[in-house]
Amino acid sequence: MISEFVRGESIRQVLTTLQRGKNSSGVIAGGTEIMRLGSRADYTNLVSLQNLGLDTIKKVNGVVHIGAMTTFTTIRHSEVVPSYLREAAGFCASFAKANMATIGGNVANLRDDSYLLPTLIAAKARLIIADISVDGTYNEENIPLREYHEFMDHFSDSLILAVELNRKDRVVLNQRFSRTAHGNAAITLAFGAQIEEGTLKEVRIAAAVKGTGIIRLKGVEEGIMDGQFLEPEDAAMMVGSEVAFTSDVTGSASYKKYLLSSSVADLYRKGLALAEKGGKA
């Protein structure tokens, strides 16, 4: 039950509130997760990020900087945002919800059917994080997205200020599988790579697997980059050994395993085709 609501006046004030409240304090971005039916969020103190200027998108020297409070709708209609992220923002099928849900909220919530995380991981996105150290100093860090999730506890008092996409030629391919557009996805998958001299480099494959979580298929990535998987089907074989699947209302474990394997192969195949064309769709 919320007993205190604070309208954030500055980033520093938000961070101070978070530190003071520890686990009982949380930030509210778009509200679609905290306010929704069945939300697990249970904060007594909520601090709002509205009106802190975190809702802008800019591109400087080829780096796309997306404020944490930027909504899915804004991302979807931005000419600055790469098409793969615009496509992923479109996975949120509800217009009103997309007007409320934010990229920062989606990154922080780490849902197992996340709309954006697989794509952002595959894009090698980075986060701008702010915190206040024990001596009261305000800090901002630019960290890889994967680091944020690997060490989430470490960042519990931090605030995501922005998402950055700094790999301007990165190719990212997405797929999402749900029974209806508004339904929970069984699998959301993204395949990212740099294309250099007709080959795929720096491959990142990430998936949101319902019931399992956000996963990176490192073995498949390495196999592709090592040249171990010459055929897409070879890469697909590897998927099953990297992920533990569970059955739920979105589908059985065997269905999810098949779908992820098959789709990894499909996206790899499409990546190879793009590589052949020099990265042009």
Place this chain on the structure above:
Amino acid sequence: MIIHCTIDERPHTYSVRGKETLLQMLREYGCISVRDSDDAEGFAGSDTVIVNDVPVYANLMLAALAEGTEIRTAHSLSVKGELNAVQQAMIDAGVVQSAYNAPAAALLLTWLLEHNDNPSREDIKEVLSSIFIRDAGYEHYFLAVQLAKEKMEKGVYETQIAPEFRENLTYVGKVKSKIDGRQLVAGWKSFVEDRVEVGANILIMLRSPHAHAYINSIDIAEAEQAPGVITIITAFNCPDVYYMAAGQGNPEPSPYDRRLFNRKVRHVGDRVAAIVARTEEQAKAARDLIKVEYEVLKPVFTVDEAMAADAPIVQNGKAEYLSGEPDNLEEYNRGVDDREGKVIYPFPLHADNRHNVAAAAHGSIGDVDKGFSEADVVIERTYESSQVQCTPLEPHLAFTKIDNDRLVIHASTQVPFHLRRIVARVCQIPENKIHVIKEKVGGGYGSKQDILVEDVVAYATWITKEPIYYRNTREEEFIANSTRHVMKMKVKLGAKKDGTITSVYMDVRANTGPYGNHCLTVPMNACSKTLPLLKAPNMKFDVTTYYTNIPPTGAYQGYGAPKGTYALMTAIGELAAELTMDPLDIVKMNHVEKGYMLEILKSLGEGREGTVVPVGSCGLRKALDQGAKMINWGVMERSEDPEWHIGKGFAMIQQGSGLPGLDHSTCDVVLNTDGTAMIHSGGSDLGTGLDTISVKIVCEILRLPMDKVSILSGDTDNTMFDTGAYASSGTYFSANASLKAAQDLKMKILAEAALQMEEEESDLELQDPGKVVSTKTGKELTYLTLSHDATTGVGRGQLVGYGSFVTNDAAIPYGAHFAQVAVNIRTGEIRVQKFYGLQDAGTPINPELALCQMYGAAQKSIGHSLYEEMVLDEKGVCLTPDFTRYGVPMVSEQPEDFKMVLIDEDDDFGPYGAKSISEIATNGAAPALANAIHDAVGVWIRTWPFTPEKILRELGKIS
């Protein structure tokens, strides 16, 4: 925290409490058009508002975040009752039906046109993506935007809204604004929740966590002492009265197998206690103090489990019969545990509750065994439907109070008169002590044919004399509402090499869940709305319904027909594959046509012998031919992407128009003192336009303009009896009663006019606008003068027309649905590329509303076929208790090319030739899609829903 904002341009200051939502703030402010369909799921969009020029869900926004914002609601769209172009276009396009979130949709589309004066179909689709439309489908929303654009740009509509019928008629068959459209789209007070009085107490329910258990004790002592508590009702203090929740004709073809509260709970979510308190918070706090001791029993969930020799018995109570008691009843009831309660049969249903059999029926014509022996090919297949939910946007709710020492029930119901009868039984009071007021129904689809909440709320008010409001949560809608009966259907078909069907056998095993609502009639309907499509000489059916511990089932649009049609028409597809014939050729060879005597109907009455009638008006062949042409039947389509395979399928369909021999409607039409007319119809308009139909019919007969005729319907104090809106009865029964009442009033007007004008009745006729004219002398008498003179103290009194309609004649609607799908052989995904519905509705009295109901019903049944599914865990807990997990289709799931077509047929018995329209439209999708999937990828999917996973399994991609 104090916030300042503007609401519809008016400054507002508000003290926000805790996690209060913007919706709560707006409701408190008086914005009743901002409604709630999903308890903050962020799905259905009834709570859509615009904040700082951005559409959002008010339920997902903290009220505290509204500081400094400009909030706009649907209230802002109309000024002093004058609708804006979008609102009017929505009415004219026919999409304002049950209309619970119509104001929200109007707000969204108005916002769209303010930002984009020429939106593309994709632009409109994007905006509609946050609104769940269950009744009218989405297709005519695109039309509404087009109409609004035209009106704003050119002052007139240029696009045709719908085809019109019957040139000789003025109102019937013509596109006219739905008479309650303005009230609904503007968001004025309409629904039960709008009638709740300040200070009303709140009732909430304590529900069972177990699927099957005895309640050994309930300790409510502490809860009763909690602040604000008024009463708590349990199995230990409720009336010992057995009844059934289905609002069916009396005597009902369903067992009385429940009390308000029972000593045994039979599904997760079953009622354990009702808590009435001053506030919801107090009721919830008291609920937490109730201590229940359960004795948990093993549950059964499927027909197969219920049939097992050692199956736990769901309804093992004492059997009693109100008529037709069997000889061995004493023996049958020996040793019954009192905690099981009773099962009382109004008449024998061929039940055996000791073996979980709730009801059974059997029948045949000809000799099926001989028919199979004469066949060249015999196939036998089994199909299963799943448990699907009606999901009305307005949940089940009721507001009850005492007025004039009588019980008043504001209800969202399809059956006000059955509701009164059942509540009278529960409260053990006569019907004259009860006044049921049917408010606007924000979506029913059959589930509001059942008395699911009014019984307990009304009883609570009767014993406390307190005003009480109850409203299901969305989760309760899933676990404690009525759903489609799950069915397992075996179909056996025999045919000659040339495709002539020689014999048909259907074995229907239905799962009625914990109680026997509609347990005989829904499964029978799987046969009675399918077998009469065929002129096979040998047909037989066996229907058996079983009790289990799944959430309750009941009536659902289409009743048993969608499942039976799925089974029979898919089996015909499989038969065609065996014969290597075109299934369309087989259907054309075997379907009935006008004049064919439907002998099979003799065995298919609802608990009594049915009436054999000939096929009347029948547009079936026209529907098949036109549909085949539209979809290029016989032409194979190919995708450029080798992963996607394309296929086509179809199904012929039928329904009924009410229940001849069982239904009864009455109506009166009063000539007011100024010459206008007032209709009092017992019928229940669910938003489908039944009231508009009655008004049109009366206008047509009395030659009055539509604004001179008003209607009051579904009010047990102020209208006469009507069995209610179910079984597609509204147009045929209730409107026929209106027609008879108008004809009666016409005769009385002519008789009175003859006296006043001193002319012969035979020389008089009624002419527009509301006058009597002598064809002999040219003299005229307006209704105003006529009525005035009849009621001035020296006249013969007010003129009232009375109509009572019963019949044994059937007005059967026919049709055909065609589908084209693309199936991805790698992922199993299915895209519905084309869906065409062609239906013979006789004379469509409201053509634009009829089309929208067809779109809505077809989209709903596409949802049932492909996406929707209630999933239970091993303990009977529903894993899909919200829209997102359950999987209703939204605009994203609408077929890429979606067309509904009205086939013109004039019926002999319907009012002005009309037949029913919307229930039949739920029957075609499942078999059409199943056949199309087979055509695309060569696999048969024999269970609902047809998921990608099932496709992949059938294709051998996963095991």
